[in-house]
Amino acid sequence: MFATRFERFGPPEVLSVGELPEPHAGPGEVRIRVRAAGVSPVDLAIRAGKSRSPIALPHIPGVDAAGVVDEAGPGAEVGDEVFGAVDVARLGGATAEFAVLAFWTPKPPSMPWEQAGAAASGIETATRALDLLDVRDGTTLLVDGASGGVGSLVVGLALARGARVLGTGGDLEFVESLGAIPVPYGPGLPTRVDGRVDAALDVAGQGSLPELVELTGEPSSVVTLADFSGPSHGVRVSTGALGGEPDGRHGLAAAARLFEEGRFRVPVEAVFTDAAAAHAAAERGPRRGKLVVRVSE
Template sequence: MFAARFERFGPPEVLSLGSLPEPHAGPGEVRIRVRAAGVSPVDLAIRAGRSRSPIVLPHIPGVDAAGVVDEANADGVAVGDEVFGAVDVTRLGGASAEFAVLAFWTRKPPSMPWEQAGGAASGVETATRALDLLDVREGSTLLVDGASGGVGSLAVLLALARGARVIGTAAPDNQDFLAELGALPVPYGPGLRDRVRGPVDAALDVAGRGSLPDLIELTGTTAKVVTLADFSGPEHGVRLSVGALGGQPDGRHGLPHAAALFGEGRFHVPLQAVYPLAEAAAAHAVTGPRRGKIVLRL
């Protein structure tokens, strides 16, 4: 099969399109013919050699993908189904290829563009887990620090769908983008607590910029702050939310809910850019503050 892969760690230019053996679905998995695959910050870190996890080279990056099932080794899914999901987290990649094996997935709504579906899974899972930890619900006010990126923008939209009021921080150039999502935009950076108006019931740190003291002061308690990116969180008494993709062991996760919300017109996956697979290196080279997801199209 053809795939974007790298044989040594380094800058985006180490990526190239080549041929590798096809993967096959194990127990409880499906294989898809990929139509679109997401490019996440974790993919960039792994390619650059910044991951502490062991990587076998050559390596195919990518954890999120959408496509048509062509091997079904699980209940409730059949060859020909259109799905989106993510690979087994222990593989740390494999989605940026002609075929990919998914460990968790849900059916793609017929009207959902492949590019949005391909970039959705891990961000939806991560955002849903954090919102559940914070008990975000109708009437809550949630502050998302780092709200414009792939995970942050999905957290904003999923919180709004729960009936919450959302305040989002981002770079100056992304303030209008946050307003379009439905959040109240606030510039990020030092002095955040002085720029946020009104009470805050819960705060989610997606950016890891050292904002935890401000977020604790704004919510009034460490119990209402969760960080996805600041590994010093426990030193502040703040929960650090990390873990395997795929949600609970029984298979429950946020994807079916997100798919249903999309069908109701209450959710979408913001896209910053879409590249063909052959331009994977260019997709990995995108710098600056994110504005939604970056996706490869096959």
């Protein structure tokens, strides 16, 4: 099969397209013919050699993908349109002709491939964090780093729960377009936020935890996805199943239902046909949603 891959760790220029053996679905998995694949921070870290997971070379980048099932698995038949995520450490990535998904859900017929391909791991991360903070109807949530790939999904999913959402970001117009109340990014947050904040999620990892604790009044009301100094502030660090958290992976199906109801979308900043160009754009930042590689038509 054709695949984008790298044979050594390094900058986006190490990515090239070539032939690799096809993967095949094992128990509990499905294989898809990939239509679109997302570019996420973990993809950049793996390519740069900064991942803590052992990665065999050559390696195909891409955690998230959407496509058409061609090797069936539980709850999916050949020809079904699905979106989900791969197990990159075991099966390689998704920016290829074929990819094996470790978890997935049916793609709503009206959901564009680009939105579906960029969504899975970010939706699960966002859902896990919102569950930890018990975000529900009437909650006021502050998202520090609301404009990036994960932060923008957090905003949409929190609003769908009935929360009032404040979001920081460098592009306040984009934050407002997501439905959040925009708050300028950077130190001094408590001086720029009016009213109570029930819960706060740190997506940016830029040292804001003491201020987020001050705003919420309780370290238990703050979760971080990106600042591993969290425990020193009494703040939980959400890292998924590897961190000992439940890994129910119920977010995808819920997000698909919300999309069909017109209550959720995946903000896509740009679509590429060249994975190296997509990785380079992701490293430049700042983000306005997700970046996607179109793999096939």
